[in-house]
Amino acid sequence: GAGVSQSPRYKVAKRGQDVALRCDPISGHVSLFWYQQALGQGPEFLTYFQNEAQLDKSGLPSDRFFAERPEGSVSTLKIQRTQQEDSAVYLCASSPRREPYNEQFFGPGTRLTVL
């Protein structure tokens, strides 16, 4: 069946540009997560949605980062005024249940390069 999809797969932005990254979770999955993976590192938690409600945004690095999931399915991660340190792979994951949360299914990621 279809897994988690993300678009675009690759994005190059000039410093200061705004970017929007899209995540299509597995159909019917209640929970959605965003992670940031820097080169040579493990993913780091950014934010968590349960349906359309953003229940945790404690991992967002700054107020330039904003995520939404208005209808409880597709999610968008927006980064305003991109900086070089934002260069990373942004991973989206979804989970079919509210608890336990450990079975998270990841998409292929969007590789963001900020020049």
Add this chain to the structure above:
Amino acid sequence: QKEVEQDPGPLSVPEGAIVSLNCTYSNSAFQYFMWYRQYSRKGPELLMYTYSSGNKEDGRFTAQVDKSSKYISLFIRDSQPSDSATYLCAMSGSGGSNYKLTFGKGTLLTVNP
């Protein structure tokens, strides 16, 4: 010190070898322990998860958790070239924030034919 420590390798083994991958952690609240496999330019894929201490076996893979030592392991028997990937350990606590996975850096494994 990071909450989860994992030797990044790289680790290179011949085909058929037994591979041992490990992580240590400092947060005693962690209750769920997972191993993910990540191929180059792909997202992490869940291999196994274990709740609390003990062993779990799935085919050629065995996961072990020793909470008293805060140490987890993944063993791969009869390793294959297709096992070449980065292996990430991940953990989460129980209770309110158990959705939040904390990952190690990952160990890059190459299995040579």
